[in-house]
Amino acid sequence: xxxxxxxxxxxxxxxxxxxxxxxxxxxxxxxxxxxxxxxxxxxxxxxxxxxxxxxxxxxxxxxxxxxxxxxxxxxxxxxxxxxxxxxxxxxxxxxxxxxxxxxxxxxxxxxxxxxxxxxxxxxxxxxxxxxxxxxxxxxxxxxxxxxxxxxxxxxxxxxxxxxxxxxxxxxxxxxxxxxxxxxxxxxxxxxxxxxx
Numbered sequence: 550x551x552x553x554x555x556x557x558x559x560x561x562x563x564x565x566x567x568x569x570x571x572x573x574x575x576x577x578x579x580x581x582x583x584x585x586x587x588x589x590x591x592x593x594x595x596x597x598x599x600x601x602x603x604x605x606x607x608x609x610x611x612x613x614x615x616x617x618x619x620x621x622x623x624x625x626x627x628x629x630x631x632x633x634x635x636x637x638x639x640x641x642x643x644x645x646x647x648x649x650x651x652x653x654x655x656x657x658x659x660x661x662x663x664x665x666x667x668x669x670x671x672x673x674x675x676x677x678x679x680x681x682x683x684x685x686x687x688x689x690x691x692x693x694x695x696x697x698x699x700x701x702x703x704x705x706x707x708x709x710x711x712x713x714x715x716x717x718x719x720x721x722x723x724x725x726x727x728x729x730x731x732x733x734x735x736x737x738x739x740x741x742x743x744x745x
Contacts, residue, residue: 558597560621583685587678587725588732594618594644595673595733598651599665599740608656615648643680647673651737666737674733678725 597618598611619642654669655661 558593558600561593583681583721584678584725584728587681587721588674588729590644590681591647591674591677591729591733592736594647594677595651595670596736596740598648598673599669599737600743602651602655602665603662603741603744606660608652608660611648611651611655612645615642615644618644643677643684646680647677650676662741666734666741670734670737671730673737674729674731675726678722678729681725682722 594615598614601614602608602610604610650672651665651669654672655665658664658668
C-alpha cells in the first residue's frame with residue numbers, strides 16, 4: 550500500500566506537470582496558470598515526499614521521490630513529443646531543489662517530524678515557484694511555440710480570459726510562494742500523518 554501511494558502521487562504529479570507545460574494554457578492564462586500550477590506542484594511534491602521520507606526515515610528520500618517524479622515526466626513528455634508537441638517545454642527537474650530542502654530540514658533537525666512539517670513545508674512551498682520561474686526562463690517562448698504548433702480545439706474550461714494586468718498578478722513568483730508556503734505546511738502534515 551505504501552509503494553502504491555507513492556506511485557499514485559508521482560503519476561498525478563506528472564499529469565499536473567504535463568498540464569503546466571501546456572503552451573496553449575500558458576499563452577491564454579499567463580501568470581494565472583503559473584501561480585496555480587506552482588502551488589499544485591509544491592503540494593503534490595510535499596505530500597508524497599514527506600510521506601516517503603517519514604516512511605523510510607532516511608534523509609535523502611524526498612530527493613529520490615522528486616527524481617521519480619522527474620523521470621516519470623520525461624517519459625510522459627516523450628510520448629507527447631511523439632504527438633507533435635515541443636519537447637523542450639517542461640523537462641527541467643524543478644522539484645529536486647525543493648525536495649532537497651525537505652531532506653535538509655529533516656536531517657538538520659535530527660529527524661524531527663514537526664520541524665519537517667513546519668520548516669520543510671515552508672521552504673518547499675516558497676522555493677518551488679522560484680525554481681519554476683527559472684525553469685520557464687530556460688524554455689521556448691510560449692507565445693512563439695503556440696503559433697508554431699497550433700492546436701485545433703480548445704477545451705471549454707481553457708477559454709481565454711482578459712488578464713488582470715497590474716492587479717492581483719503583479720508578482721506571480723511572490724504570490725505562488727506566499728500561498729505555497731502556507732498550503733505546503735498543511736500538505737506536509739498530511740504526508741506525515743498518513744504513516745501513523
